[in-house]
Amino acid sequence: MNRAMNAPAPTPLRAGTRGSPLALVQTRTFNRLLAAVPGAPPSVETIISVTGDAVLDRPLAEIGGKGLFAKEIHEALLDGRIDLAVHSLKDLETELPPGIVLACVLKREDPRDCLMLGKGCNPADDADPLACLPQGALVGTSSVRRQAQLLHARPDLRVTNFRGNVQTRLRKLSEGECHASLLALAGLNRLEMDIPAKLVLDPDVMVPSAAQGIVGVTARASDTALLELLAKMDDAEARVAATAERSLLGELDGSCRTPIGGHAQRLPDGNIVLTGLVARADGTFLLKRSITGPATGAALIGKELGDSLRGDSPADLFA
Numbered sequence: 001m002n003r004a005m006n007a008p009a010p011t012p013l014r015a016g017t018r019g020s021p022l023a024l025v026q027t028r029t030f031n032r033l034l035a036a037v038p039g040a041p042p043s044v045e046t047i048i049s050v051t052g053d054a055v056l057d058r059p060l061a062e063i064g065g066k067g068l069f070a071k072e073i074h075e076a077l078l079d080g081r082i083d084l085a086v087h088s089l090k091d092l093e094t095e096l097p098p099g100i101v102l103a104c105v106l107k108r109e110d111p112r113d114c115l116m117l118g119k120g121c122n123p124a125d126d127a128d129p130l131a132c133l134p135q136g137a138l139v140g141t142s143s144v145r146r147q148a149q150l151l152h153a154r155p156d157l158r159v160t161n162f163r164g165n166v167q168t169r170l171r172k173l174s175e176g177e178c179h180a181s182l183l184a185l186a187g188l189n190r191l192e193m194d195i196p197a198k199l200v201l202d203p204d205v206m207v208p209s210a211a212q213g214i215v216g217v218t219a220r221a222s223d224t225a226l227l228e229l230l231a232k233m234d235d236a237e238a239r240v241a242a243t244a245e246r247s248l249l250g251e252l253d254g255s256c257r258t259p260i261g262g263h264a265q266r267l268p269d270g271n272i273v274l275t276g277l278v279a280r281a282d283g284t285f286l287l288k289r290s291i292t293g294p295a296t297g298a299a300l301i302g303k304e305l306g307d308s309l310r311g312d313s314p315a316d317l318f319a
């Protein structure tokens with residue numbers, strides 16, 4: 001029997017995604033990885049337009065934070081308009097709506113933040129990477145986490161709200177609207193974008209956001225066959241880091257106005273070290289702590305570190 005002629009083609013999976021260039025690249029990467037799983041149906045992208053993408057003139061924290069990007073996508077999943085959704089995991093709330101699960105995470109891109117440098121900034125100094133920013137420099141970022149760490153290290157700096165894509169930022173830098181801008185290296189790498197002058201900041205200079213650089217895929221909890229398929233795509237290393245970092249974030253329960261960082265790394269002995277950070281947006285308070293433990297206890301480690309950071313931070317930083 002000729003299967004190609006008689007068997008119906010498998011129904012393609014509808015992969016929900018935001019329409020931004022980064023979201024589309026990530027979704028296409030997912031589709032390509034899925035196609036390599038034996039027996040998997042094809043997956044086609046379905047763009048869901050979300051509120052967060054339409055409002056560019058105000059900081060995310062002000063217009064409603066993380067939930068803003070995912071809400072419409074969760075609804076599409078629960079309505080059955082899509083079968084799964086591909087997200088930047090750092091933009092996904094730690095507690096997913098009932099009926100939705102984090103089905104798999106993909107191999108992590110570089111989790112570090114990077115400075116896009118404009119006129120007057122010279123990446124030179126080895127000992128102090130931030131020394132490339134001139135005294136009193138104006139830095140564009142809409143992230144309270146990046147702002148807090150910057151101002152804590154360099155109280156002379158000034159921060160201005162800055163969102164938008166890389167091209168917009170490059171233009172603003174070249175027009176002298178500010179001296180430098182901060183963004184996630186993972187985004188640049190995924191878009192295969194190089195920028196004229198940049199400085200990558202190590203996590204001990206700038207603690208990244210929980211799950212930065214990790215793509216996460218959500219699906220309906222009831223869709224057991226699909227969950228089984230997606231589980232085959234789960235990257236164990238990224239899963240451990242995501243579990244530790246998101247558990248830390250969940251325990252801290254900050255509003256999105258609270259600067260919080262979380263970064264897990266694997267040690268040569270197999271344990272993980274999780275670094276967490278809580279700060280005040282103006283940099284006047286900053287607490288950073290690390291904890292080590294077994295990868296199998298990633299969720300517990302995150303919870304313990306979150307507890308400890310919260311216990312020693314001003315209460316008004318938390319919801």
Ligand SMILES: NCc1[nH]cc(CCC(=O)O)c1CC(=O)O
Pocket residue numbers: 088089090091182183184185186187211212213214215
């Ligand atoms: N908050 C927006 C966002 N969500 C994910 C990324 C980059 C990719 C990633 O971190 O996985 C970015 C851009 C940025 O923070 O510069």
